[in-house]
Amino acid sequence: MRQVIIVGSGPAAYTAAIYAARADLAPLVIASSVEFGGELMKTTEVENFPGFPEGIMGPELMTKMQEQAERFGAELVYDDVTKLELEGEIKRVHLGSGEVHEALAVIYATGSAYRKLGLADEERLSGYGVSWCATCDGAFFRQKKVAVVGGGDSALEEATFLTRFADTVYLVHRREELRASKAMQERAFADPKIEFLWNQEVAHIYGDEKVTGMGLVSTVDGTETTKDLDGLFVAIGADPRTHLVHGQLELAPEGTVAVRGRSSMTNLEGVFAAGDVVDPSYKQAITAAGSGCVAALDAERYLSELPAELLARAAGTAPQPQPASA
Amino acid sequence: MSARNVTDADFEAEVLKSDKPIMVDFWAEWCGPCKAVSPILDRIAEENADKIDIVKLNVDDNPETAMKYGITSIPAMYVFSDGEVKKRIIGAKPKPALESDLAEFLA
Numbered sequence: 371m372r373q374v375i376i377v378g379s380g381p382a383a384y385t386a387a388i389y390a391a392r393a394d395l396a397p398l399v400i401a402s403s404v405e406f407g408g409e410l411m412k413t414t415e416v417e418n419f420p421g422f423p424e425g426i427m428g429p430e431l432m433t434k435m436q437e438q439a440e441r442f443g444a445e446l447v448y449d450d451v452t453k454l455e456l457e458g459e460i461k462r463v464h465l466g467s468g469e470v471h472e473a474l475a476v477i478y479a480t481g482s483a484y485r486k487l488g489l490a491d492e493e494r495l496s497g498y499g500v501s502w503c504a505t506c507d508g509a510f511f512r513q514k515k516v517a518v519v520g521g522g523d524s525a526l527e528e529a530t531f532l533t534r535f536a537d538t539v540y541l542v543h544r545r546e547e548l549r550a551s552k553a554m555q556e557r558a559f560a561d562p563k564i565e566f567l568w569n570q571e572v573a574h575i576y577g578d579e580k581v582t583g584m585g586l587v588s589t590v591d592g593t594e595t596t597k598d599l600d601g602l603f604v605a606i607g608a609d610p611r612t613h614l615v616h617g618q619l620e621l622a623p624e625g626t627v628a629v630r631g632r633s634s635m636t637n638l639e640g641v642f643a644a645g646d647v648v649d650p651s652y653k654q655a656i657t658a659a660g661s662g663c664v665a666a667l668d669a670e671r672y673l674s675e676l677p678a679e680l681l682a683r684a685a686g687t688a689p690q691p692q693p694a695s696a
Numbered sequence: 697m698s699a700r701n702v703t704d705a706d707f708e709a710e711v712l713k714s715d716k717p718i719m720v721d722f723w724a725e726w727c728g729p730c731k732a733v734s735p736i737l738d739r740i741a742e743e744n745a746d747k748i749d750i751v752k753l754n755v756d757d758n759p760e761t762a763m764k765y766g767i768t769s770i771p772a773m774y775v776f777s778d779g780e781v782k783k784r785i786i787g788a789k790p791k792p793a794l795e796s797d798l799a800e801f802l803a
């Protein structure tokens with residue numbers, strides 16, 4: 371049994387791991403099998419993380435955080451958590467491999483997942499023109515026509531980024547004004563390659579083998595139009611990844627995991643949550659890192675108040691994963 | 697052991713004329729998920745060396761092939777057999793998910 375298991379591998383999870391490891395809690399970090407490193411693995415330059423005056427590439431920043439956690443004794447497992455049993459003194463963490471790990475405390479830092487349009491052909495054409503990541507896929511649309519759906523900062527950032535490659539970038543937005551910041555809006559309005567399609571909703575994505583067009587419906591009068599297209603980028607926000615804790619942890623009205631005040635404490639003893647999964651407002655690498663620190667300190671304090679015999683069972687023992695139960 | 701590279705120049709000889717099923721991993725240096733999936737592919741290749749070959753193609757250095765097969769998102773893992781695309785897998789996935797996508801070639 372472990373003292374603490376950390377679920378996730380973004381800035382929140384890695385910061386929690388650094389603090390927990392330095393407190394001699396020998397944390398086990400379940401980092402995900404293919405998405406380890408979190409959202410910043412999908413971006414290029416990060417220019418607002420303190421300590422890097424020249425900026426740093428997202429993947430490099432995450433590798434550094436990981437190395438820092440490992441240096442102090444955090445142990446990483448590249449697998450996905452498939453089930454959590456969080457009630458009671460001993461928590462159980464089930465992995466994709468079938469292994470089950472036990473711990474006295476769990477820090478939940480799974481971040482958020484992109485929202486989908488919910489259209490019939492979205493899944494089928496995903497990777498064939500439908501994308502959630504301009505920095506990942508934009509370069510394949512040189513001299514092509516693409517659309518970005520959304521109206522926030524991330525939609526405008528994607529649209530502006532895509533003008534490096536594409537000839538035309540439509541920005542499809544349901545309303546007549548954008549949620550994005552003033553600065554982003556001005557930059558986008560000034561860009562001759564970006565064409566705004568106001569008061570429009572994407573109702574269809576067309577294409578057999580790959581995207582060839584989209585069908586739009588006016589949110590004002592229901593008029594239908596179509597546009598030829600090579601790529602469709604979806605940037606309509608993200609939802610906190612809470613599916614593993616439904617029915618166990620209380621959620622806030624915004625859908626994030628509810629925590630007490632400025633702490634990371636959830637409604638269950640010994641279960642702490644950090645990062646974008648608890649944060650409906652700020653969603654930055656540095657705020658996620660800060661909340662990961664809070665979670666590790668809260669967990670450390672919780673563990674220090676547990677009965678000595680329980681701690682003895684967790685401390686110093688090598689990890690002993692149990693075989694999958696039938 | 698990590699997978700060998702193929703290029704625009706030798707794609708035909710290496711991939712299209714291969715006498716066993718061969719998976720091409722379309723990747724790029726700047727692609728985080730490509731780095732994540734690469735060691736998983738190496739393990740699958742090692743465990744199934746008699747059934748399937750796995751090679752890598754850098755899309756920045758070999759735009760012609762990437763364009764020809766309409767790659768718009770990476771990692772893209774295409775299985776070729778007898779010179780034709782038999783299976784397309786897009787995006788990094790855990791090993792068990794990739795193995796089940798590839799089941800017909802690993803049996």
Ligand SMILES: Cc1cc2nc3c(=O)[nH]c(=O)nc-3n(C[C@H](O)[C@H](O)[C@H](O)COP(=O)(O)OP(=O)(O)OC[C@H]3O[C@@H](n4cnc5c(N)ncnc54)[C@H](O)[C@@H]3O)c2cc1C
Pocket residue numbers: 377378379380381382383400401402403405406407408409410412413415416417418419449450451452479480481482611614644645646647653654655656658
């Ligand atoms: C394109 C882009 C650019 C951005 N640029 C900036 C920027 O410049 N500056 C900035 O401050 N912020 C930026 N952000 C926001 C920043 O990335 C996030 O706020 C931050 O990464 C949140 O950290 P997190 O630790 O809460 O979650 P995440 O980074 O989302 O990490 C969560 C991790 O948990 C893992 N996970 C989820 N479920 C499981 C499971 N069941 N089992 C195991 N692991 C699991 C995921 O794989 C993931 O690795 C950007 C975001 C995007 C998408």
